[in-house]
Amino acid sequence: xxxNVFPLDSTKTFTDQQLTGHNRWHPDIPAQVHVxxxxxxxxDCREWFDGAIxxxxxxxxxxxxxxxxxxxxSGPIAVEGAQPGDLLIVDILDVGPIPQEDSGPLAGQGWGxxxxxxTRNGGGFLTEQxxxxxxxxxDFQGGTATSRHVPGVxxxxxxxxxxxxxxxxxxxxxRWNARxxxxxxxxxxxxxxxxxxxxxxxxxxxSLTGADFDRAAAEAARTAPPRENGGNQDIKNLTxxxxxxxxxxxxxxxxxxxxxxxxQGDGEITFCGAIEMGGFIDLHxxxxxxxxxxxxxxENAIFVPGNTDPQxxxxxxxxxxxxxxxxxxxxxxxxxxxQRACLHAIDYLTNFGYSPIQAYMILxxxxxxGRLSGVVDIPNSCSTVYLxxxxxxxxxxxxxxGPHRIDxxxxxxxxxx
Numbered sequence: 001x002x003x004n005v006f007p008l009d010s011t012k013t014f015t016d017q018q019l020t021g022h023n024r025w026h027p028d029i030p031a032q033v034h035v036x037x038x039x040x041x042x043x044d045c046r047e048w049f050d051g052a053i054x055x056x057x058x059x060x061x062x063x064x065x066x067x068x069x070x071x072x073x074s075g076p077i078a079v080e081g082a083q084p085g086d087l088l089i090v091d092i093l094d095v096g097p098i099p100q101e102d103s104g105p106l107a108g109q110g111w112g113x114x115x116x117x118x119t120r121n122g123g124g125f126l127t128e129q130x131x132x133x134x135x136x137x138x139d140f141q142g143g144t145a146t147s148r149h150v151p152g153v154x155x156x157x158x159x160x161x162x163x164x165x166x167x168x169x170x171x172x173x174x175r176w177n178a179r180x181x182x183x184x185x186x187x188x189x190x191x192x193x194x195x196x197x198x199x200x201x202x203x204x205x206x207s208l209t210g211a212d213f214d215r216a217a218a219e220a221a222r223t224a225p226p227r228e229n230g231g232n233q234d235i236k237n238l239t240x241x242x243x244x245x246x247x248x249x250x251x252x253x254x255x256x257x258x259x260x261x262x263x264q265g266d267g268e269i270t271f272c273g274a275i276e277m278g279g280f281i282d283l284h285x286x287x288x289x290x291x292x293x294x295x296x297x298x299e300n301a302i303f304v305p306g307n308t309d310p311q312x313x314x315x316x317x318x319x320x321x322x323x324x325x326x327x328x329x330x331x332x333x334x335x336x337x338x339q340r341a342c343l344h345a346i347d348y349l350t351n352f353g354y355s356p357i358q359a360y361m362i363l364x365x366x367x368x369x370g371r372l373s374g375v376v377d378i379p380n381s382c383s384t385v386y387l388x389x390x391x392x393x394x395x396x397x398x399x400x401x402g403p404h405r406i407d408x409x410x411x412x413x414x415x416x417x
Contacts (some may be wrong), residue, residue: 001042002282006074007043008276010098010106013051014072015204015294016310017233021046021074021258021401025221025229026178026312027167027250030207031078034252040093040284044101045258046072047107047278053329055111055137057149059415062115063133069202071163071223071232076206079285082253087291088166088246091284092306095147095240097140097161097262098279104245108278109341110173112138112145112262114365115272116357118417125269126346133415137264138275145263145275147364149413150358155263155366155391156310158240159283162259162274163223165230165301169249172228176221196222226301234274238262241306247292247299257281265363266370269342271316273364309365312388316397318345319373321380331379333356334372339371340381352396363374363414365384366391395404 008017019032035041047053048071053061082088102110116134119127138145138291144153180195187194200217208216225234230246238244246253260281261274268274292298320340322333330336342363349359367388374382390397394404 002040004042004044005035005077006043008074009044009126009278010101010104010109020206022076022206022256023069023072023202023223024217025168025173025223025231026205026216026220027170027173028208028212028216029076029167029205030331031076031252032206033075033077033253034080035077035285036080040282042280042282043074043077043257044280045074045260045278047276048072048259051106053107053113053115053276057103057410057413059133059135059413062135063118063415063417065117066202068199069204071259073163073223073256073258074203076167076254077256078252078254079287080252082248082287083251084249085167085290085292086248087288087295088248088253088255088287089288090164090243090244090246092238092242092281093239093284094282095161095260095279096279104251105276107276108260110140112140112275112277114138114270114361116360117272120191120417122271124271124273125267126342127192129343130357130360133218133417134357134361135413136365138365140262149410150361151409152393153362153366153391154393155388156205157263158236158239158309158367160236160261160264161234161257162234162261164244164255164257166246166248167250167254167256168221168229172249172276173219173221176227177219196224198222204341230301232259234264234268236261236266237305237309238303239306240308242303244301244303245288245291245297246301246340247297250259255285263365263367265366267338268364270360270364275365291363301336309348312390314389315386316389317384317386318348319382319384320344321382323380331381332375332381334375334381334383338370339382341383341385345387351403352394353408355408355411357412357414358408370396
C-alpha cells in the first residue's frame with residue numbers, strides 16, 4: 001500500500017483529525033502535506049457531508065443537510081517545484097470505499113447513498129418534478145451496488161472522485177467571485193439561487209487561524225461548481241487508470257480532493273446524485289514545466305479516462321429535444337433536451353412498476369451514458385440517455401407480452417420540504 005499522507009480516523013469528525021482539510025477554495029490555505037514529483041501516495045477522503053447522512057429509511061437528514069459545510073476536502077497537497085504555468089500530472093492508481101471497514105455509521109463503510117435535495121436547498125436537475133427531499137441507501141458487496149429502496153437493480157460501480165483540483169491564484173479567485181456575483185445580481189431572490197457567494201459560515205480552511213482565517217473565509221469560493229482549476233466536475237470516467245493534467249496557479253499547485261462516488265450516471269442529475277461515500281484514493285504526481293503554454297491549457301484540466309468501466313453490451317436509449325413540457329420551443333437548448341430525455345426514461349421505467357422517484361434515482365446512481373446527439377439542427381437540440389439493460393434483473397426492453405411488473409417494495413424515503 002502506498003504511504004498514506006492524509007490519514008483519516010473514522011471515529012473522529014473531519015475537524016478533529018490529525019490533519020485538517022478544507023471546504024473552500026483560497027490560495028492562502030496552507031498545504032497540509034508536501035510531496036515530490038514522481039511520488040506515489042494514498043489520501044483518505046471523507047464523505048462530503050462528514051457523516052451527517054445516515055443508513056436509515058428517513059430522508060430528514062437530506063432535507064436538513066448542512067450544506068454550508070460542504071465539500072470536506074483532503075489537502076492541500078503541495079508538489080515540490082510546481083509553479084504557476086506548469087501542468088500537474090495526476091495519475092489515479094486506485095480508488096475505493098473505506099478499506100477494511102465494510103460496516104459502520106459512515107457512508108463508505110459498506111454502504112453509500114443517493115439524495116435529492118429540496119428545491120430550496122438547490123434541488124436537482126429535475127427539481128420542478130421532484131421538489132422535496134429523497135434518499136436511497138445502496139449496499140456494497142464486492143464491486144456491486146444494490147438497494148432496498150430500488151429493487152430489481154444491481155450494477156458494478158465506476159468508483160471515482162467527484163471533486164479534485166488545484167488552488168486558484170488570488171487573481172483567479174477574484175474573477176470567480178466577480179462573475180458569479182454578477183450572475184446572482186440578475187435574480188438575487190431566485191430559489192434555488194443562481195450561484196453560491198462566499199460564506200464564512202461553516203468554513204474550514206485547514207490550519208489558518210485568527211485574522212488570516214477571517215479574511216480568507218470572507219473571500220474563499222464555495223466548492224459546489226466546477227471551475228478552471230477542476231473542482232467539482234463529477235466526471236464518472238475519471239476513475240482508476242485515469243491521468244489528469246491540471247493547470248497550476250500557485251506555487252506547489254496545492255492539490256485537493258474528495259466527494260468520492262461509488263457510482264454515478266452522466267450528469268449526476270439528482271444533484272446529490274452519485275452514490276456518495278468516503279474512502280481512499282492512490283495517486284502518482286509529476287510536473288510538466290511550462291505545460292500550460294506548451295499545450296495551450298490555459299484553463300480547465302484535460303484527462304485520459306480510465307479503462308476499468310463495467311462493460312455493458314446492450315443499452316436502451318431515450319431522446320429529448322429542446323421543447324418544454326408546455327410546448328414552448330427553445331433554441332438549441334441542450335440542457336432542456338437532456339432534461340426531456342431523462343423524463344422520457346423515467347416515464348418509461350414507471351411502466352415496469354417503479355415510482356417516478358425510484359426511476360429518477362436509478363438515472364442518478366447507475367452508469368447511464370448522457371450524450372449531446374445534435375446541436376446544429378435549428379431550432380431543436382437533441383440529447384440522449386443510454387440506460388444499460390444489464391443492470392436490471394428482468395428484461396427492460398419493449399416486447400409483445402408487455403412490461404414485466406416488479407414489486408416496488410418500500411419505496412424511496414421522502415421528506416416534504
